[in-house]
Amino acid sequence: xxxxxxxxxxxxxxxxxxxxxxxxxxxxxxxxxxxxxxxxxxxxxxxxxxxxxxxxxxxxxxxxxxxxxxxxxxxxxxxx
Numbered sequence: 001x002x003x004x005x006x007x008x009x010x011x012x013x014x015x016x017x018x019x020x021x022x023x024x025x026x027x028x029x030x031x032x033x034x035x036x037x038x039x040x041x042x043x044x045x046x047x048x049x050x051x052x053x054x055x056x057x058x059x060x061x062x063x064x065x066x067x068x069x070x071x072x073x074x075x076x077x078x079x080x
Contacts, residue, residue: 004050034059 034047040060051058052066059066 030058040065 033047036059044061044066045059048059048061048066052063052078056064
């Protein structure tokens with residue numbers, strides 16, 4: 001049986017699979033867990049804190065709650 005030869009392209013397979021796994025993990029954690037599993041009564045997530053710096057809403061909480069840094073009564077959110 002002859003010795004198997006690999007091209008440099010063959011060695012990039014594990015890197016590509018690892019990159020696809022990281023992207024898939026990010027998509028699942030951001031879109032599914034962040035928007036569907038976290039309610040407005042839960043703590044503020046790291047995604048929301050990061051988005052609050054730039055004025056982006058990246059989660060279930062309104063921006064006024066994220067910028068104040070915690071839970072705000074429902075009346076205060078409705079007034080904003």
